[in-house]
Amino acid sequence: MTPSSGAGTSALVAEDRDDANEQSPISTGPQTKTRGSEFSVLLRRVREAGLLDRRSRYYTWRIALTALAFVGGWTAFVLLGDSWWQLGVAAFLAAVFAQLAFLGHDAGHKQIFANRRANYVFGAIAGNLAIGLSIGWWVANHNRHHAHPNTEGADPDVMGVLAYSGERARTDRTFRRFIFRYQAWLFFPLLLLEAGSLHFASVRAVLRWPIPNRVWEGVLLAAHFVGYLATVFLVLSPANALVFIAVQQGLFGFYMGCTFAPNHKGMEVLRPGNSVDFLRRQVLTSRNVIGGPVIDTAMGGLNYQIEHHLFPSMPRPNLRRAQPIVEQFCAERDIPYLQTGLIASYAQALAALDAAGRFARPGAVANAETHAGV
Template identity: 30%
Template structure:
């Protein structure tokens, strides 16, 4: 195909990406994208060069070439006018650093390090089950200790799966995916396909309202003003829509007999939309305005929630590549995970009370140890609209929306290296054990170009997350207590009764 003058000449029904001034049609491919469909859809019609290079191994270039349709002769990106020259210089310096690091071998994993991580992580599970096997029927303290170690094992499995999921270890994608299925699906109970679709989209559009799934936690938690406005606005819109439809139906009901036919048709075709769910209404009016009070309580349910989402994703959506074999393999690993966990609990613990204690504690410990770290990564950092994000450089977004946590060796081990969140988001395929060495280089470039680089302590970062929840809950309180909205809710209920 001949070179194209600009993106606008391509039919609107095609899904295209621009990478290194080449145009690629992913209309058919995005459903089979190994990293999930949604991550591609967030960059349709945009220059995705930096996000592509940041998240893909060299093997991806061959797949990309299959979807090439021409050159983008109009190399001016949409939104370039709004990008400050300093920000473009910042991007160029990050690109040069990436090339230098690649040349010096920083993107090559240390095999001995990951053998150690693999063995030491599995050892936590072995010790936990050993304690349960020998003392589970004798000591409640042994049950508590075993549950804690199992929770720590699941947390460390999460970090190790994360490394393999970003292709930090093996150069071949298939070997990384196999490791994720073993550590994630079988050992931890989280599905590869669910995680990749969600996490890769998060990396591509970090803290972008409407794109990043990690900040879309309504109706349980609202992290920013955008989320509050969207959630309450949607409830209000649906309620008003329902009221209008009910009024239209009442007016149609008073028509003359000559209009009977048209009235019947309207009543059948224009059925009123269902109003907001009872749960959403209850959360909006009674719970979300006080979310800082129950935040730490909710974290205990994080693992159970993600495990449930994993199972539902495979059942309803299938595997990432839509292959039946991968779907069945992932589902089989998830089912086997729960069979072994429940069997060990029932066999090695005496009494239903202690069995429930072990189940609840192991799930809750994991929830806290995972969610406390996740909350520090980005919550409380700037959230932007899609329009704002489009006018910004990719690396700039990654830096200003991420939070580093100052931690020693034990803290770094506990957080799986994610305390270097900024460096991880700038270079997602960089092996964990190189993040500490790269951190000063990235910070120096940010300081040079006056890009906000935020690093703080674990406690301070947690307080910043709570501050963000507090701001959002105040917005929620204003929405829920607005007199006009209260009147509208009363009228809505009266109309529904009548």
């Protein structure tokens, strides 16, 4: 779940596109018929491998362990009382909140249950109630991202406080221009504010957007904030409570931001109205992060970003198995397929942000070309 501005009623229609993405590519240009058949071949391979099947057993134990960690963390918080050792609990709960967000993400993509309503209810409990993020806002916002990844003017994730392209950094005339200049240096510090941005966007959406079940979502969000703040301030002194909130929320946002940063930053940035077909649009704008079970768990399976974008409703544990199939398929068609280590992914992302940010600095050469998507 990532914050961004602006998504209206039309964004809600995108909720139905996740299932459609499994069936056929999005029509975007004159070559759709030929390239559409390419995606159909890949879809058939993936389906025949059983990788679109539900993984109920996996999600049962994953949900159970995460719920146990959530309850255990808050139990430890109450038992420790007014102590500076609570900073350790804050760090632990930040990680647990992120794991709940990953489960909410999976539910939003209808990966967990066969029933749409069951996925929504679980997403509302894990998102709205447990961690204070609106599932309705996130689904509407995130589906726009999936439909138009790294597309300026269409993907809300590239129109936020950072500039993915030199053109945007050069032409922006708002306060963001100053941030653009130094965004590579400011990136990690800004992530400490990510949770606050997510909460703000969720509350604003519930108050202003015509999202489904907005009253229900508002009640759950209110229950989260009242319960969270009441628990913290009843157990801790005011000063310690404020420090706990700052650490827990700051690390939660930092964790989430570090998880999403390698996925698209530094990859191809598309212009509005591009004619890139669905298959190439998803592959060329996404990056995989190589890793074993630890990385898979830490990143909620989103290190297989290419596979996730091609098959949004594919259950998380199947992404690893789909990866070699997709990589081979891309190699057969000379489609660039990028995967790298975690540290290298951050280096590439920061280098791209720095290259784009130079266009916002005084004396920048207007027509200079960079790999940042200009």
